[in-house]
Amino acid sequence: KAGVTQTPRYLIKTRGQQVTLSCSPISGHRSVSWYQQTPGQGLQFLFEYFSETQRNKGNFPGRFSGRQFSNSRSEMNVSTLELGDSALYLCASSLTGFSGELFFGEGSRLTVL
């Protein structure tokens, strides 16, 4: 069974640019969550999608957005990048989205220069 796939794995952007990250969940999983990991901050919840609807949202500015497609694949977008957006962005999927037992991808490492 294929795991959660995130692309790209690494990317470098400059301030002011925008970026789109992609996540393919485990087949059959309908819930996709996104987390930001930075040193000293742990993992911080960005948002969660279930059946193409955003169910939960974390405390991030509106520059962070996401969406989910009918095949459960998800994308997140960050516009007007800032240096502080440099982080590991982790996507996680689960079957129903109610258990907390998430399957994480390896992450997309974003560096903003």
Place this chain on the structure above:
Amino acid sequence: DQQVKQNSPSLSVQEGRISILNCDYTNSMFDYFLWYKKYPAEGPTFLISISSIKDKNEDGRFTVFLNKSAKHLSLHIVPSQPGDSAVYFCAAMSGATNKLIFGTGTLLAVQP
């Protein structure tokens, strides 16, 4: 405001001994708690969980204890093995949601 805290950034133990990782939380609405393990260059993997109606859950070498009155949980690993060396995150949630609140992690090093 850090609702889930792991006050020990790192912990070193000898192989075969017990590893105890601690986690404190402030939100009394949390009703489900989880531990995840993360190796470098990999995503976190689910390890063990506990509901707030229990005070202990065991899975092989891993046991999680919950003290609701103290808002404290701990993960015990017995016996510790070098392959257990990783960053351990505790997480909490309330209600039927996948919005997990994570701690900042504890780096466990098990020395052979």
